Amino acid sequence: MVLIVQGVSLETTDQGFLMDMTQWNEDVANQLAQLDNIELTPEHWEILGFIRDYYRRYKHLPNARMFAKAIAKQLGEQKGNSRYLHRLFPDGPLKYACKLAGLPKPPTCL
Numbered sequence: 466m467v468l469i470v471q472g473v474s475l476e477t478t479d480q481g482f483l484m485d486m487t488q489w490n491e492d493v494a495n496q497l498a499q500l501d502n503i504e505l506t507p508e509h510w511e512i513l514g515f516i517r518d519y520y521r522r523y524k525h526l527p528n529a530r531m532f533a534k535a536i537a538k539q540l541g542e543q544k545g546n547s548r549y550l551h552r553l554f555p556d557g558p559l560k561y562a563c564k565l566a567g568l569p570k571p572p573t574c575l
Contacts, residue, residue: 470496482563482570489567497565501556505565508544509553513566515540526571529559 468475468483470493476484481497483489494513498505505513515536520526527535537545544550550558559571 468493468496478570480564480570483567486567486569493567494565501561503554503561503565509565511540511544512536512550512553512562516562516568517566520568526563526568527559528571528573532559
């Protein structure tokens with residue numbers, strides 16, 4: 466599939482994940498979010514920044530449980546719980562955080 470952002474064609478997987486994560490920027494995130502009916506708020510951006518930093522540091526994506534635990538450790542218990550994360554990303558916090566952050570699809574997600 467192809468996503469067009471500000472006149473630039475970006476290759477995506479059939480589920481909308483960027484094929485080249487170096488093409489990611491905030492405009493791309495906003496376009497991907499719009500396609501999934503998500504309006505990005507400062508709370509979303511905080512999680513997107515967190516998962517991008519995690520991936521940059523560790524060179525892998527966590528599973529959903531480790532994702533929540535890592536958020537709790539860095540951003541606090543109130544943000545590292547499934548209720549909060551599901552409010553931001555109702556169809557799957559880890560999957561959609563990675564997708565909107567321009568990262569690969571986590572191997573543990575369907």
